[in-house]
Amino acid sequence: MDGVGARDHGGDRVRGAVAGVEHGAAGVGGRAGHDGGVRLRDGAAVHHLRRLLPVAGPGARPAPQPHLRARRRAQLSSNSAWVCQFLQQTALFGYGIAYTITASISFRAILKANCYHAHGHDAPCSFDGSYYMLMFGGVQLLLSSIPDFHDMAWLSVVAAVMSFSYAFIGLGLGLASTISNGVIKGSITGVPMKTPVAKVWRVSQAIGDIAFAYPYSLILLEIQDTLKSPPAENKTMKKASIISILVTTFFYLCCGCFGYAAFGNDAPGNLLTGFGFYEPYWLIDFANACIILHLLGGYQVYSQPIYQFADRHFAERYPGSGFVNDFHTVKVPLLPAYRVNLLRVCFRTAYVASTTAVAIFFPYFNEILALLGALNFWPLAIYFPVEMYFIQRKVPRWSTRWLVLQGFSTVCLLVSAFALVGSIQGVITQKLG
Template sequence: MALGEGGDRGAAAPLISDRPKHGGIVRSGSMWTAVAHVITAVIGSGALSLAWSIAQLGWVAGPAMMLVFAAVTALQSTLFADCYRSPDPEHGPHRNRTYANAVDRNLGSTSAWLCLLLQQTAMFGYGVAYTITASISFRAILKANCYHEHGHDAPCSYGGSYYMFLFGGAQLFLSFIPDFHDMAWLSIVAAVMSFSYAFIGLGLGLANTIANGTIKGSITGVPMRSPTQKIWRVSQAIGDIAFAYPYSLILLEIQDTLKSPPAENKTMKKASIISILVTTFFYLCCGCFGYAAFGSDAPGNLLTGFGFYEPYWLIDFANACIILHLLGGYQVYSQPIFQFADRFFAEKFPDSGFVNDFHTVKFVCLPPCRVNLLRLCFRTLYVASTTAVAVVFPYFNEMLALLGALNFWPLAIYFPVEMYFIQRKVPRWSTRWLVLQTFSVVCLLVSAFALVGSIEGLISQKLG
């Protein structure tokens, strides 16, 4: 390969896109590309843990909790979509292109920095969770083949670290996609993969239930040795469900890709409702059929816990779909961090060649590409760090519960509700203000309960 002489200073990594059009950003997204981005972000690791979650809660509370979180996510996304534009007396409506931009404009810089810290931490955590899940799916393929060849009692055991490094290597390559505009194709592929393995999980659960001739499970869920243990399990299950739904972390970034007219908030609301209806249907089917098939023995990960052994080729295909989906899902949650870093350093060091210069690199038999040294170093370190944390804490259900509980209330509820009050000038102590504040407090209590249980589960796994 050869490095072009001299770097071309320019478009030093704007937050969303560096392709100008009449001095602005090219926005060509539609409702369907937004649906693809949302489904890629939402239907992921969380879908595979829902049979286990319903098993902890039972036949009544399990599905009911999933419907509650679906309704909460629909309300939250509707409130949040209206925060994309803020009134500006001098220049007209201002675009809030990121979550932190919206919080800064509506609630002030202190809230914005807190929001940014929580958001970046949560998105980093999603990268860790997706790395863990991909490793589990890699090993599930090997186990399915081993069990098919040597029998279900064979000692088929495979380490996970190697496959985490393999997934990290693939993410290192994909992390050089410039922005959301350039990864619509990846989200579409990932969304198709998510439907594929969701259908397979649904079909296998239904087939297993029919083969059993009975619907397993109970009203109260998995019995535990003590009430305290039951409480911890219930709280972890709620955390897992919380992880499976909200996508507020990236809603405005997705909305900023939409073309107008029609108004971006109208398109985003339609995309959100479609996505939530689709994901809720799949979640209920996967979770309920998985619980009906396995009852109290429902695995923590439906397609890798090895309740299902045959047909082994279908298990292999489903797990391959999971891996391909996670490749896209990881990028959906990582791109906002990459774009923030690009803009932050470009503004902090406007004269730095390391930060702002792009170099042309030529490979044999491949078209030339432009490389920025900051992006190369930062994105490499980011992928390496998510992989390292996944290697140290490879606990699937507990990690999902922790992430779900940690970001559910502040990012999915508190900030959107407070910004809605500002945007719509809702008077204090009015009926609408009281209803939404009550809603926020209830969600805070649920989030705190799930957080305590998920931390207890993570500590128990590490010490055990």
């Protein structure tokens, strides 16, 4: 397997293990068991549909099609392919926003942990997040000069190691806190709300948070296109899908359930930044530093498909433009020569600036995660994989397999719509409140 594909596909998936899953547990309720059931069902659903995506991949098609866009056109109608592409690009942009928000929260968590350690847990430790979002965006401007997935091997290794590091820390802290409490906190009904309507909104947002934990359908085929044969790319990706789903679902279950068992209805939106834990402060600092380093790489993993799409689109539309197609060599003392393309510099700078600006305007961690999860889960993780599978395998209408998968897709649509409405309500409430 191509090393970049393996690391990007598997390593980046763990980042959600401590980023909001216990918030979903608190919203759904169930003494850590109910939420575990929801997450297992989500994991099983994603695993089954991910098995369909690689089936429609390169190993199953008669001629090579090097980009996801070509595969969409080959297996979907032109309108469906356009909608799929639009949703994918929008979702990837949204993940850039979410990563910027999360990085800012982790920066502030490090400063708060040190402040609380020095001045006590009741000290007024408050820090503005906008500055850290701008700083994160500045680093992304430098990293956006990486041409494509193949040149991201070192960044992918760092991101994968960091994701496992902070996931293990979050799991260990949650387990240790539960044991020290001597009791499993939480309730069957979850966080109590003033009205039944407010409870419905809370549950819908929690489902969106959980749906956000399974995002990699957005880049699965893009990564598959970087793999080398033999063995066939689709077979390699099937193995990677199974392993990554099992590993990350394990982390989601443990972190979400132990976090809710440790804090009950007071579970923070993020175990490592919401200050369910104050000590050992150095471990909290290290975990958040791991999150930041992981997000630096993860942002690029989810941005590269957009960068590559823009490069291809403008090169095809303006084949004679020097601004679009020419590369200029820049030599910096003590560094190797670097080739610069003006279109790449301008487009990628605008992209990073826009994700940073939106993150500053809507700095709502759990609400943004829930919105992205609800918006993308059904169309990109369920509907289009099913439709591509039907076309590739020529599944007859009204056959047993067709009915089962269509019924499954319909149920997921209803759940996603429910989560989407609640997530939008949450973002509006936060903005107006």
